[in-house]
Amino acid sequence: MKDIENYLYVLLASLIIISVLIYRYSSILKKYFKDMTLASEKASTGDYYVKLTNNYSGDLGRLSNNFNSMIEKIRINIEELEDKNINLKAILKSISNGIVAIDNDERILLMNSIARKLFDYDKDDFEGMKYYKVINNKLFLETIKSLTTATDSKEVDLEDNKGNFYKIKVDPIRLEDEENMIIGSIINIEDVTEKIRLEKIRSEFVVNVTHELKTPLTSINGFVETLKNNDDIDKETRDRFLGIIETESNRLRRLIDDILMLSFIEGSKQKTDNITDLVQTFKEVYDVTYGLAQNKKIDYKYHFNKEKILIRANKDHIKQLFLNLVDNAIKYTQEKGIVFVEIIDKDDSITIHIKDNGIGIPQEDIPRIFERFYRVDKARNKKIGGTGLGLAIVKHIVLSLDGNISVNSKLNEGTEFIVQLPK
16 A cells, blocks of 8 residues: 555656656747747848847757848848849949840839839839830830840841930840740840931031032132143133132131131140130230221220139130120121120139120021031131131030030021030
8 A cells, every 4th residue: 555655656756747847848949939939020020130039958959040040141132132123222223224024924024213214214213113104105015025035146227206215125034044934024225316317417517528528629620720721811801710729728727727727626635734824815915806897997996804814724725715806896787886705704704705896696696506507608608718617616615614605596686605604
């Protein structure tokens, strides 16, 4: 009987110990699962700095370590992805072309601000949208639709109704290890309007130069041939022919000089360290052009608000600027007219006004007067002797000084050129 009691006591003690151990372990598990639940909830909201307090041994300890290691790796991966995303956005923002990436379901993966502007789309919710719901420009939409179905790179040139030119290129996005696996497309839209415009200007320039050079050369050649083949030409006729040859030769020289000057100014990219006094430089031009004004009895005056007005510029360029504008003012002003030059030195800029009360410029011609070889009245310019490059040279000199030039003119009332140069 006593053995039975001892057995029961031992059994009871064992049950109590087991119950205490179970309770204790269940409490540990409960706390562990509570910590795990809280940590996982924080991680699910984007807090990847959360960690489980590793006060556990055995399997729970290993599980805690694995959880903390997993969260740390996720955090590092997300930070790397965020950094790459920031860099990618910065790169896209700095690209001057419109860039769009779409997947095989025609959904937008990324798009830069240039593309949004071209597509007339001003919202930020484009990611995941079908690209044809974002492109509000019909011309772009139709072109891109025709290109995105291709499995190879394709490009097309197009012109919109505003006269802008674009080159649209679509390249398939292939997996690095699977060349045959296409996962989307990259759309690259380049605005080539300026490039087309410059090519057109160059082409027109070549044609115009050829024509302008050919005319005096043909005239010179014709009169030379006449003089060579006719020994019996009287002195008066011979002198008249030689006078024409001299006139055409001078015209040819002026044209070549202007072409070289224009080419030099366009090709000169470096800023000069020379300091030029605008007042002194203009007075030199005044001395040269005063006789031309006197011949037409023109009232030729000037005004400066300071005795010295200094600017960082090439003196020869400034002299050429004054010479071209003043020469034009005198040429296109009738006898007993007025030519007035004013230079105003302000706090942050210098303004040059060259005004006359001459024949003026028709309003429809004003936007084009700075173009090379553009003449308002070809017959009149030919009679006066202009090369058609004077105002183009002036414009490029002003642009080389980071300034701007404008013109106010009314037909038969006069013209005013206004040049603004930064200090």
